[in-house]
Amino acid sequence: xxxxxxxxxxxxxxxxxxxxxxxxxxxxxxxxxxxxxxxxxxxxxxxxxxxxxxxxxxxxxxxxxxxxxxxxxxxxxxxxxxxxxxxxxxxxxxxxxxxxxxxxxxxxxxxxxxxxxxxxxxxxxxxxxxxxxxxxxxxxxxxxxxxxxxxxxxxxxxxxxxxxxxxxxxxxxxxxxxxxxxxxxxxxxxxxxxxxxxxxxxxxxxxxxxxxxxxxxxxxxxxxxxxxxxxxxxxxxxxxxxxxxxxxxxxxxxxxxxxxxxxxxxxxxxxxxxxxxxxxxxxxxxxxxxxxxxxxxxxxxxxxxxxxxxxxxxxxxxxxxxxxxxxxxxxxxxxxxxxxxxxxxxxxxxxxxxxxxxxxxxxxxxxxxxxxxxxxxxxxxxxxxxxxxxxxxxxxxxxxxxxxxxxxxxxxxx
Numbered sequence: 001x002x003x004x005x006x007x008x009x010x011x012x013x014x015x016x017x018x019x020x021x022x023x024x025x026x027x028x029x030x031x032x033x034x035x036x037x038x039x040x041x042x043x044x045x046x047x048x049x050x051x052x053x054x055x056x057x058x059x060x061x062x063x064x065x066x067x068x069x070x071x072x073x074x075x076x077x078x079x080x081x082x083x084x085x086x087x088x089x090x091x092x093x094x095x096x097x098x099x100x101x102x103x104x105x106x107x108x109x110x111x112x113x114x115x116x117x118x119x120x121x122x123x124x125x126x127x128x129x130x131x132x133x134x135x136x137x138x139x140x141x142x143x144x145x146x147x148x149x150x151x152x153x154x155x156x157x158x159x160x161x162x163x164x165x166x167x168x169x170x171x172x173x174x175x176x177x178x179x180x181x182x183x184x185x186x187x188x189x190x191x192x193x194x195x196x197x198x199x200x201x202x203x204x205x206x207x208x209x210x211x212x213x214x215x216x217x218x219x220x221x222x223x224x225x226x227x228x229x230x231x232x233x234x235x236x237x238x239x240x241x242x243x244x245x246x247x248x249x250x251x252x253x254x255x256x257x258x259x260x261x262x263x264x265x266x267x268x269x270x271x272x273x274x275x276x277x278x279x280x281x282x283x284x285x286x287x288x289x290x291x292x293x294x295x296x297x298x299x300x301x302x303x304x305x306x307x308x309x310x311x312x313x314x315x316x317x318x319x320x321x322x323x324x325x326x327x328x329x330x331x332x333x334x335x336x337x338x339x340x341x342x343x344x345x346x347x348x349x350x351x352x353x354x355x356x357x358x359x360x361x362x363x364x365x366x367x368x369x370x371x372x373x374x375x376x377x378x379x380x381x382x383x384x385x386x387x388x389x390x391x392x393x394x395x396x397x398x399x400x401x402x403x404x405x406x407x408x409x410x411x412x413x414x
Contacts (some may be wrong), residue, residue: 005387008247009295012256015233015241020263022233027091029225035088037214040207042226043080043199046235050193057190064186071178072191076198079175086168093161108166110137112173113254120177123251124391126333132294133255139290140258142283173254179242180250188242196235248387255291303328303352303365303383307376310366313359317402321353321366322376324383329354329365338386338412341369343379348372351412352383355392358401370409 030038064072114133117123182191230236245253303324310323322341334355341350350369357364367383369376389411395401 004247005252005295005299008244009252009256011240011244012248012253013259015237015244016257016259017263018233018237018240020259022229022237023087023091026225026229026233027088030088030222031092033214033218033222034211035085035092036203037207037211038088038226039081039084040200040203041215042084042229042234043196043203045226045230046238047193047196047200049230049235050189050196050239053187053189053193054197057187057193060186060190068182068184068186071182072194073198074178075175075182075191076195077202078171079179080195080199081202083168083171083175086164086171090161090164090168093164109169109173109176110254110258112170113176114251116174116177117180117250117254121180121250122390123249125251125388126335126391129251129294132290133251135290136255136258136287136294139283139285139287142279143287147277147279176245176254176257177250180245180253183242183246188246189239191242192235192239195238252295255294258287258291301330301332301385303330303332303385304380306378306380309377310364311357311360313357314366314368317398317405319368319402319405320373321368322381324365324367324381326354326363326365332385333388335391336389336408338389339367340384340386341367341372341381342384343376343381349412350383351389351408352385353392356394358393358395359398368405 027038033041110133114123114130179191179195244256248256305324305328307322308325310321314321332354335353337352337354339350339352341348348369348371350367352365352367354365356362357366367381389408393404395404
């Protein structure tokens with residue numbers, strides 16, 4: 001079985017590869033049209049493709065809360081309308097002759113996303129995650145530029161281009177965080193359809209009121225490019241992206257998106273025969289290594305052992321746990337994980353906790369198995385971690401612990 005975090009990360013990386021093709025080879029063909037009109041048309045065509053998902057998943061619409069409707073609107077406004085318009089405008093202003101500054105300023109996107117994920121989604125990771133996240137951004141910088149120490153384009157860059165690029169970085173970074181929140185109880189395909197639908201509604205007035213006269217000037221090549229975008233980086237890319245985001249934390253998703261500058265220079269090498277410099281190769285290796293290390297918490301680990309007699313503290317709270325010797329944890333980082341538990345040919349979902357037990361004040365390695373009531377004492381079990389959920393917390397009373405466990409169970413089942 002493929003680990004859901006690996007599958008989710010891979011989906012986001014593939015989506016980023018498609019976006020790289022878009023900005024490098026497809027979007028330049030749309031240069032003759034106003035950027036606002038380009039964004040409207042690509043979302044209109046994308047919504048036509050995704051609209052059937054609204055019908056197929058219409059039963060889930062009633063599950064969307066008022067806060068989620070607001071976050072979905074935010075995703076459409078900033079991720080769809082504003083973010084795409086900002087980046088398209090920035091690229092158009094450069095004339096696609098030197099897009100280094102635009103790509104450079106996109107490195108701020110993970111900073112915005114991780115910061116907002118910590119505040120809004122309460123995503124917390126050990127310090128080493130943030131260290132490798134910073135290294136990944138640095139690696140992305142070196143990957144982007146052939147000569148990172150003497151960037152000739154920077155003195156010529158206008159404040160307008162820089163402003164549009166930073167605005168796009170914030171828009172997409174915040175969209176990652178709010179997109180993750182929006183996916184709490186709906187299908188990723190439904191979110192993609194809603195995003196495109198709302199974006200069309202947001203863009204229809206400014207696009208048609210100011211630029212409708214430009215539509216007849218669109219050539220067959222422009223329409224073909226728009227259709228290709230829909231089935232690659234547009235509707236298809238966003239469907240794939242939300243599939244991945246559904247499975248992984250927003251903080252990890254935004255790091256996986258850094259494959260965009262890496263893929264851009266690789267495509268440039270194979271299609272335009274531009275050879276990578278030594279610093280770009282080093283930056284690419286640094287980027288890949290740092291993202292690999294930053295996502296280490298969510299790589300599957302297998303723990304096997306014999307269940308030992310515990311203190312019974314979990315059972316007293318209504319959440320029975322099977323305890324293993326803490327030494328079985330190996331190099332596992334302390335915290336709470338989603339997991340599967342296997343024994344005697346059966347497989348169950350569960351929550352694995354490794355850290356100091358707030359009630360016994362002792363180091364423990366224990367797993368709560370969902371939908372299981374039997375006795376596992378002295379039996380051998382195998383635990384396979386799925387994804388990291390949170391760092392250990394201290395609780396002053398049992399009531400706070402019970403409330404947190406309810407939250408953890410809900411999050412694990414998302």
